[in-house]
Amino acid sequence: MDKKVCMSLDAMGGDFGPSVVVPAAVSALSEYTQLHLILVGQPEVLKQELSRQRAPFPERISIHPATEVVGMDESPSKALRNKKDSSMRIALDLVKRGQCDVMVSAGNTGALMATARFVLKMLPGVDRPAIISALPTMRGHTYVLDLGANSDCTAEQLYQFAVMGSVMVHAVDHIPRPRVGLLNIGVEEIKGVESVKHAARLLQADDAINYCGFVEGNDIYSGKVDLVVCDGFVGNVALKTSEGLAHMLSEFIRQEYGRNPFTKLAGLISLPVLKAIKRRMDPRLYNGASLLGLQGIVIKSHGGADELAFANAIRLGVNAAQMSVPDRIAHLVGSALQGQAHGGEQ
Amino acid sequence: MDKKVCMSLDAMGGDFGPSVVVPAAVSALSEYTQLHLILVGQPEVLKQELSRQRAPFPERISIHPATEVVGMDESPSKALRNKKDSSMRIALDLVKRGQCDVMVSAGNTGALMATARFVLKMLPGVDRPAIISALPTMRGHTYVLDLGANSDCTAEQLYQFAVMGSVMVHAVDHIPRPRVGLLNIGVEEIKGVESVKHAARLLQADDAINYCGFVEGNDIYSGKVDLVVCDGFVGNVALKTSEGLAHMLSEFIRQEYGRNPFTKLAGLISLPVLKAIKRRMDPRLYNGASLLGLQGIVIKSHGGADELAFANAIRLGVNAAQMSVPDRIAHLVGSALQGQAHGGEQ
Numbered sequence: 099m100d101k102k103v104c105m106s107l108d109a110m111g112g113d114f115g116p117s118v119v120v121p122a123a124v125s126a127l128s129e130y131t132q133l134h135l136i137l138v139g140q141p142e143v144l145k146q147e148l149s150r151q152r153a154p155f156p157e158r159i160s161i162h163p164a165t166e167v168v169g170m171d172e173s174p175s176k177a178l179r180n181k182k183d184s185s186m187r188i189a190l191d192l193v194k195r196g197q198c199d200v201m202v203s204a205g206n207t208g209a210l211m212a213t214a215r216f217v218l219k220m221l222p223g224v225d226r227p228a229i230i231s232a233l234p235t236m237r238g239h240t241y242v243l244d245l246g247a248n249s250d251c252t253a254e255q256l257y258q259f260a261v262m263g264s265v266m267v268h269a270v271d272h273i274p275r276p277r278v279g280l281l282n283i284g285v286e287e288i289k290g291v292e293s294v295k296h297a298a299r300l301l302q303a304d305d306a307i308n309y310c311g312f313v314e315g316n317d318i319y320s321g322k323v324d325l326v327v328c329d330g331f332v333g334n335v336a337l338k339t340s341e342g343l344a345h346m347l348s349e350f351i352r353q354e355y356g357r358n359p360f361t362k363l364a365g366l367i368s369l370p371v372l373k374a375i376k377r378r379m380d381p382r383l384y385n386g387a388s389l390l391g392l393q394g395i396v397i398k399s400h401g402g403a404d405e406l407a408f409a410n411a412i413r414l415g416v417n418a419a420q421m422s423v424p425d426r427i428a429h430l431v432g433s434a435l436q437g438q439a440h441g442g443e444q
Numbered sequence: 445m446d447k448k449v450c451m452s453l454d455a456m457g458g459d460f461g462p463s464v465v466v467p468a469a470v471s472a473l474s475e476y477t478q479l480h481l482i483l484v485g486q487p488e489v490l491k492q493e494l495s496r497q498r499a500p501f502p503e504r505i506s507i508h509p510a511t512e513v514v515g516m517d518e519s520p521s522k523a524l525r526n527k528k529d530s531s532m533r534i535a536l537d538l539v540k541r542g543q544c545d546v547m548v549s550a551g552n553t554g555a556l557m558a559t560a561r562f563v564l565k566m567l568p569g570v571d572r573p574a575i576i577s578a579l580p581t582m583r584g585h586t587y588v589l590d591l592g593a594n595s596d597c598t599a600e601q602l603y604q605f606a607v608m609g610s611v612m613v614h615a616v617d618h619i620p621r622p623r624v625g626l627l628n629i630g631v632e633e634i635k636g637v638e639s640v641k642h643a644a645r646l647l648q649a650d651d652a653i654n655y656c657g658f659v660e661g662n663d664i665y666s667g668k669v670d671l672v673v674c675d676g677f678v679g680n681v682a683l684k685t686s687e688g689l690a691h692m693l694s695e696f697i698r699q700e701y702g703r704n705p706f707t708k709l710a711g712l713i714s715l716p717v718l719k720a721i722k723r724r725m726d727p728r729l730y731n732g733a734s735l736l737g738l739q740g741i742v743i744k745s746h747g748g749a750d751e752l753a754f755a756n757a758i759r760l761g762v763n764a765a766q767m768s769v770p771d772r773i774a775h776l777v778g779s780a781l782q783g784q785a786h787g788g789e790q
């Protein structure tokens with residue numbers, strides 16, 4: 099890591115607040131020597147937590163006060179209107195004012211989305227923000243966007259998601275031309291809804307995107323592409339369906355190994371194997387979703403994240419900041435818009 | 445089983461044709477004493493396969509000739525136009541002419557959908573057919589529709605899916621008032637696309653449906669409801685995403701147990717447990733999707749179904765026929781239409 103990165107953390111957000119954010123912050127400081135962190139929240143609570151952690155890099159971590167906290171179930175519009183001194187809002191303000199390059203929060207997704215959009219504004223040429231995250235695959239991982247920010251999308255918006263996602267995957271995974279698939283219900287060109295078919299034509303026409311055609315739901319896990327593009331309704335259903343199935347399966351495994359003394363013994367012997375399987379799809383290793391399309395970098399951690407998971411969200415933020423993701427998106431969206439304008443002139 | 449059921453089987457359909465369909469047919473005859481089967485396809489091939497199976501109930505199984513076979517990758521429109529003597533088409537004709545109560549095919553889904561719709565026609569008041577199937581859950585199974593027949597749906601169509609699905613679940617699982625959930629990306633009323641929000645209002649207003657509100661992707665596997673309603677794009681993505689995840693997981697299990705002599709031994713000791721887990725979500729036990737909304741019962745088996753799986757599709761067909769699912773749907777949709785008309789008059 100070469101470039102200095104300054105990051106604001108919504109230290110009060112998530113189910114566990116400072117008790118997770120502060121230890122994760124301290125461990126990230128050891129990992130990244132050029133990382134500077136600003137913990138935003140109630141100073142007394144944060145000071146106490148910091149001294150408990152015996153923070154080893156006091157020159158690279160500071161506290162910025164914020165008196166309020168956005169509740170996990172609070173309505174986004176109310177949070178935006180009424181909580182102007184919340185840890186979430188103040189952490190975003192620090193990015194807006196250029197004091198920080200990136201903000202990470204485990205707070206209420208809707209409120210974060212609405213507040214980030216209000217505070218940071220959209221990049222020129224981008225209609226709507228999109229949520230992107232990685233999921234494990236047979237061969238590594240695949241990014242999926244949008245995961246729920248936009249229920250209903252036009253072809254142009256899906257196209258923009260592909261552009262933004264390509265930049266992100268390039269920045270974070272250092273893949274020069276990420277393979278992009280458009281999520282559909284068949285790989286034939288006649289299949290699917292009109293917006294998806296039209297988005298395919300837009301992507302095909304853009305040489306800047308490594309568009310590989312339609313993919314189906316199973317390809318999220320096959321590793322066929324690096325990035326799967328879909329609207330937020332479909333992406334959110336795919337994500338939550340996966341969570342539901344994974345939960346059911348781990349429940350089945352628990353039940354079947356717990357059935358009788360013999361199966362319990364088999365489970366004991368299998369423990370290293372079961373742990374290895376679990377590790378390969380540990381959601382904590384995939385924690386951290388980026389809100390793309392904003393004039394600033396915002397990372398959303400899962401609300402229930404533990405220290406390891408939250409540290410991953412910080413790591414994602416460091417990578418995105420080092421590669422100046424918003425600038426790259428602005429540049430690529432700008433040239434795409436120019437290309438369309440030129441195309442129109444011909 | 446009391447009522448006589450006559451079923452036509454597309455004996456040439458699916459990846460394995462008669463070598464799967466005929467043995468599955470023979471085993472179904474032993475199970476259901478009132479079941480009569482007509483194998484549709486090339487008589488020589490079928491006779492040969494029947495004599496190999498030494499079919500024990502010759503009075504309840506017969507062969508109906510059809511010279512052509514619809515290819516698994518053939519375009520639906522071409523199959524419909526050019527293959528008028530295909531086993532699929534003739535098997536559907538037998539239902540149309542009233543000689544059979546139900547038709548089962550493991551053939552090309554698109555061709556089956558198009559041909560069934562052309563031959564049997566829609567029930568009055570139903571706009572579009574929908575595909576319904578069961579998926580395993582923590583507590584049993586949940587039905588999901590539509591699984592891919594309709595990419596884009598209006599609120600009215602989603603409402604009709606809920607009506608048709610309720611009838612099917614009632615008929616097959618004997619649940620008097622199946623709990624119906626509408627798939628969305630949040631349980632709050634403000635979430636989601638307009639068609640889904642409007643469908644929720646239609647379902648709330650209909651006392652004949654046991655509508656339980658919005659559900660999310662994970663609820664497909666939680667067993668919270670008996671029936672999950674969504675458009676075919678979303679349903680298909682959810683289904684295929686699940687297939688992809690399940691495939692990846694079983695691959696991880698195989699790889700991790702195969703890693704070294706110790707893990708192989710652990711796998712050997714765990715074999716009964718692993719088999720028990722596999723059994724609880726064996727897709728063969730859930731094989732058989734119904735095409736609802738037609739003037740006749742059509743069951744689609746997975747193309748790669750083996751004997752056990754195809755026998756399950758036959759079982760589903762028997763249940764649907766015994767409970768006269770299309771008549772019940774017509775009745776319920778009819779009263780719903782009347783209710784709407786009366787509602788409009790007020």
